[in-house]
Amino acid sequence: xxxxxxxxxxxxxxxxxxxxxxxxxxxxxxxxxxxxxxxxxxxxxxxxxxxxxxxxxxxxxxxxxxxxxxxxxxxxxxxxxxxxxxxxxxxxxxxxxxxxxxxxxxxxxxxxxxxxxxxxxxxxxxxxxxxxxxxxxxxxxxxxxxxxxxxxxxxxxxxxxxxxxxxxxxxxxxxxxxxxxxxxxxxxxxxxxxxxxxxxxxxxxxxxxxxxxxxxxxxxxxxxxxxxxxxxxxxxxxxxxxxxxxxxxxxxxxxxxxxxxxxxxxxxxxxxxxxxxxxxxxxxxxxxxxxxxxxxxxxxxxxxxxxxxxxxxxxxxxxxxxxxxxxxxxxxxxxxxxxxxxxxxxxxxxxxxxxxxxxxxxxxxxxxxxxxxxx
Ligand SMILES: Cc1cc2nc3c(=O)[nH]c(=O)nc-3n(C[C@H](O)[C@H](O)[C@H](O)COP(=O)(O)O)c2cc1C
Numbered sequence: 001x002x003x004x005x006x007x008x009x010x011x012x013x014x015x016x017x018x019x020x021x022x023x024x025x026x027x028x029x030x031x032x033x034x035x036x037x038x039x040x041x042x043x044x045x046x047x048x049x050x051x052x053x054x055x056x057x058x059x060x061x062x063x064x065x066x067x068x069x070x071x072x073x074x075x076x077x078x079x080x081x082x083x084x085x086x087x088x089x090x091x092x093x094x095x096x097x098x099x100x101x102x103x104x105x106x107x108x109x110x111x112x113x114x115x116x117x118x119x120x121x122x123x124x125x126x127x128x129x130x131x132x133x134x135x136x137x138x139x140x141x142x143x144x145x146x147x148x149x150x151x152x153x154x155x156x157x158x159x160x161x162x163x164x165x166x167x168x169x170x171x172x173x174x175x176x177x178x179x180x181x182x183x184x185x186x187x188x189x190x191x192x193x194x195x196x197x198x199x200x201x202x203x204x205x206x207x208x209x210x211x212x213x214x215x216x217x218x219x220x221x222x223x224x225x226x227x228x229x230x231x232x233x234x235x236x237x238x239x240x241x242x243x244x245x246x247x248x249x250x251x252x253x254x255x256x257x258x259x260x261x262x263x264x265x266x267x268x269x270x271x272x273x274x275x276x277x278x279x280x281x282x283x284x285x286x287x288x289x290x291x292x293x294x295x296x297x298x299x300x301x302x303x304x305x306x307x308x309x310x311x312x313x314x315x316x317x318x319x320x321x322x323x324x325x326x327x328x329x330x331x332x333x334x335x336x337x338x339x340x341x342x343x344x345x346x347x348x349x350x351x352x353x354x355x356x357x358x359x360x361x362x363x364x365x366x367x368x369x370x371x372x373x374x375x
Contacts, residue, residue: 001317003039005331007290008185008210008268010144012113014039015331016281016312019213019272019293020117020147020189022059023304025091027101031108036306037313040113042213042293045090045149046098046138047119048130058088059299060222060233061246071223073232083249084296085222085233087154087242090119099137106142114142115187119149122174123159131174132181139184146182148174150204151191151216153243162191162216168203175207185210187270192249192256193219198263211268212260213293215253217243246296250274254283258342261288265339276308278315285331286338 003014017040018024018033025044033041063079064071071082091098098116106114116138120130135146150171155161164170171188178186188204190197192215201212219241222233231239253273261269271284276297284292294312298305320328328334350356 001320003313003316003320003330005290007270008145008187010113010185012039012291013111014313014316015285015291016309017042017113017115017270017291017293018298018304019295020045020149021295021299022088023295023298025093027105029304030105030114032306033304033309034109034112036304037309038112038305039291040115040144042115042117042147043091043098043102045117045119045152046093046095046134047090048095048134050094051089051092053089053092054087054235056235057233059084059086061085061296061300062223062248072225073222081247081296081300083244083246084217084299085220085242085244086217087233087240089154090149090152095134095137099141102138102141102143106144110142113144115145115147116143117147117149117189118178119152119160121157121159122164122170123157127159128174128177131178135178135181135186139182143184145185145187145210146178147187147189147213148178148209149189149216150174150200151189153191153193153217153219154241162193162219165189165191165200165216166194168199170203171200172203172207175204175209179208187211187213189213189216189272191216192253192273196259197256198259201260201264205264205267211270211290212264213270213272214256214260215249215273217245218249218252220244245273247274247276250280250283254287257284257287257289258339261336261339262342265336278312278319281312281315282319282334285334286336287342288336288339290332290335 005012005015018038020042024041030041060073062073062082064082118134121127150165152161188209190200222231269289270291271289272293275281275294281292297308301307
């Protein structure tokens with residue numbers, strides 16, 4: 001079945017992409033991902049200057065026990081994945097390393113979409129020109145689109161990553177600066193860690209963004225081990241805030257996406273956060289996303305998610321076959337069809353006066369006896 005879809009003017013053989021992260025950190029990974037069937041990839045974020053990561057693990061996975069409320073990063077049988085936690089910086093390879101590889105990847109796989117994720121500082125004109133330098137170099141190698149990383153949650157510099165994504169004016173300026181030189185679509189990847197993501201999205205669209213990608217990871221801390229009193233991931237006992245991804249953020253990211261697609265129903269969105277099955281991805285399509293991206297689930301599946309993409313493609317095929325009578329031929333036919341079902345709480349139907357039992361007796365609340373209240 002033809003699973004192709006058009007997003008920001010680009011034809012994707014299917015709407016499933018690997019997001020910017022370890023699965024797309026090297027040429028060999030990206031080639032394996034294309035062979036496995038991903039419609040496109042967003043490269044690990046490329047910068048101009050070398051970065052040095054912390055010693056020890058950059059990512060760990062938090063798991064939940066089936067029969068107790070315990071959450072821990074310790075590996076144990078029978079535990080289910082709750083989330084990923086990482087404090088990895090952008091690619092530790094610089095633009096010079098990436099340039100020949102981007103060219104080779106694109107030449108070898110013209111039918112797969114190669115999106116370059118880029119990041120620079122934004123504190124002055126020189127740094128803003130770095131964004132342009134990165135954009136020009138990637139598009140000269142044949143990249144199909146650019147994704148601006150305005151969302152990495154663990155950059156110390158106030159003019160980088162999610163610190164840019166929290167400032168609507170900087171979001172707008174960076175997007176505009178890149179759009180001045182871009183000949184390919186520009187996607188802005190926003191941080192979910194703000195009060196109202198619609199504000200920053202408006203900045204990105206005013207700057208000329210062709211699409212918004214959301215969510216990057218949510219700002220978070222690892223849990224403390226109650227025996228050692230150490231954070232479960234630390235270096236010399238120290239930790240900083242990092243990013244939470246995986247199953248735990250699916251509902252959180254959907255709420256952000258719902259706000260975005262309702263505020264800008266005619267714009268393009270790429271949904272990210274907690275996706276490992278077609279059913280998860282479907283949520284994003286129904287809310288108004290034209291493509292979706294996957295990270296944590298792929299990291300845990302042979303590093304580039306061959307099983308995940310097979311099941312995503314099979315899930316979409318089954319879904320389109322099952323609903324053929326509705327005339328749905330591609331994911332484009334589903335985009336946004338549940339967007340307007342999310343409404344203000346006050347618009348949700350209340351019981352009639354006759355049925356209403358207020359106070360302690362209302363359904364869902366503890367009874368007076370349970371609360372120990374004397375009538
Ligand atoms: C180890 C790790 C590294 C990441 N690096 C980047 C990055 O360089 N650039 C970026 O835009 N997002 C980065 N992300 C965020 C992911 O692309 C994605 O937005 C996030 O993990 C949520 O998706 P998920 O729930 O499928 O993991 C990274 C995530 C992880 C877990």
